[in-house]
Amino acid sequence: MRILQLISLLLEYPTEALLTAKADARQLVAESPLSEAQQQGLLDFIEQRFSGDLMDWQSDYDGLFERGRSLSLLLFEHLHGESRDRGQAMVDLMNQYKSAGLQIDVRELPDHLPLYLEFLSTQGDENAALGLAEVAHILSVLLCRLEQRNCNYQVLFSALLELSGVDVELDSVREQLKNEQRDDTKEALDKVWEEEMVTFGPGSEQDGCGSSHKPSEKQRRDHHVPLQWTDASQAPGNTVRSGVAS
Template sequence: MQIANVISLLLDYPTEGIIEAKNDLLEIIEKSQLPPAEKQGLAAFVRDRCSRDLMDWQSDYDALFERGRALSLLLFEHVHGESRDRGQAMVDLMNQYKSAGLELDVRELPDYIPLYLEFLSTQGEENLQLGLQEVAHILALLAARLEQRESNYAAIMHALIHLSGVVLDVDDVREQIANEARDDTKEALDKVWEEEMVTFGPDSTADGCSSAVNKPSDTQRKDQLVPITWSDFKDAGQSEAQRGN
């Protein structure tokens, strides 16, 4: 689905190419099957962000998604944290990608949401929905936290929740995180940097997490894909939302 590709692009690190593609993005959003509220939210996001200075947009992106773990765009961060289970989950997800013809660079983490969306967009509409259903509680958690920080990136998460077809009580999630301690403060970040960073792959010293991939072609689609199993997903999502209360 084109709308999944658009959302993947909007969630990735901002580039000049996104601004140049503004009109095309708005056209795809308008023609999508999203309901009016989600269309308006995404369109407003595109117009607002593309009207800003690119460096300001990039700075805001870094402040939101690269400081602290509460808004991490790495799915397993919210499910497994730094436990050993995360490593095996990475391997399982990478095998799913490879079976669909998607080859990742050693620096690319497979649970990065824009990459996950790129993958799902090649697997047929039904599997796209199933894949989003498996992470819907994480998306709701991110939506609530983004709302709390008054960021219009929340509109992207709400659009993904709608695409999943899952009916979630986001108000309940908002209530759970109401008294959650921020993890992007100077004190919280200093504490995180004292911990050893967990990396994956033979080239774990490589810095960064590139989102450039060799995307599967239509001929590599696997519409009979068996969706990934996210063990203890719902409980993990709920406990993550309650952390810091």
Template sequence: MEILKVLSRLLDYPTEALYEHGIDIAEIIANDADLSESNKASLLAFVDQRFSDSLLDWQADYDGLFERGRSLSLLIYEHIHGESRDRGQAMVNLLEQYRAAGLDIGVRELPDYIPLFLEFVSTQGSENGKGWLEDIAPILALLQVRLEKRGSNYSAAFAALVALSEAAIDVQALREQVKDEKRDDTKKALDKVWEEEAVTFGGDAVNGGCPSQVNRPSETQRRDQDVPISFIDNSSAQAAEQAIRS
């Protein structure tokens, strides 16, 4: 699904390279066969507003939403496992899935970073792609309603992802669930988190670091093509796995 590549870019940190292609992105959205008309309209309104603003304003808004607090984290397993040890193992398992599909990532983003995950899912064929999205649909829907509550049009991207997953999600129930949530991005809330955090020493790949620059698998490497798994450089794999476990 090509639209997943577009949504991956729109949910990643806005860059000058992205900013130059607003017209192209709008055209892809308008002509996409998988999106409903209502999802298209919401996404096109998002694109029109974001690409009309200055890039600096867009970047500042992005930082304010996704880089402060945990309720809008773009790391999938932070919503599932928090800071537990299970999170590290889940990321190792996801990295194995990427490798099995012939995809390799660098060292800037973690494997469960949603834009990176969407980049992977976009290579897996339509039916498999829906399956991968369905697996994380509850998280996507939760992010959608939290963004709606903050009045952010980034909610349009997550609403589109939930719709593409075709998962049976009671979005209205989630809206009721988050209605009384206290924001975790205020100065007081952030100070409290710092006070409660345990002091750790040394590297911590689970909480920060792995590039959204990826080498996408070719058409013949898709999971739905039933192709034997190809081997990759073992030293690179061991280094990446050690970085996550450390």
């Protein structure tokens, strides 16, 4: 599912190289199985972001995804926080990637959403939809938090939810999040940095998600790997804490 490759790139830190691919990005949207409304949302996102100042886009990206935990693109952040369960979940997910033939050629946390989407894009449409369904509850929380900030990144998550085929009760998620305190304020960030940060491997916190992670040529495309997420059939965001939904 090539549209997942595009959304993966759009969720990475924006670069000059990405801006040169505007025409290709628009073409991938037009060829995608998304509804007309979702396609238009993605096209509007591409037009606005690609036509603006790159440094402004980079600053906005940092403010959204690198400041605080509520919009973290690390999926297990929203399931386990900094508990010890997160470390084991990382190991299990990496083993599941390997069982499907995935080779990660950069130091990368396996639960980083762009990497996960890159992986799903190689697994065939049906398996990709299943993989998205398994994290639909997380995607819905991120979507609603971006809505609260009136941020157009929300269209990327809306598209992912449509591709998952899961009918999410977004009004319920919005209700749960309406009184949530933002964790990207100076006071909230100071409190976070007082705590000891958990890492997974040397230099992991310093490694951004570059566009160099690609599946190997031998990666199996017909093998669905059931990942250890919470039950996506449950109401999304059943428990919401400041910066963490599970």
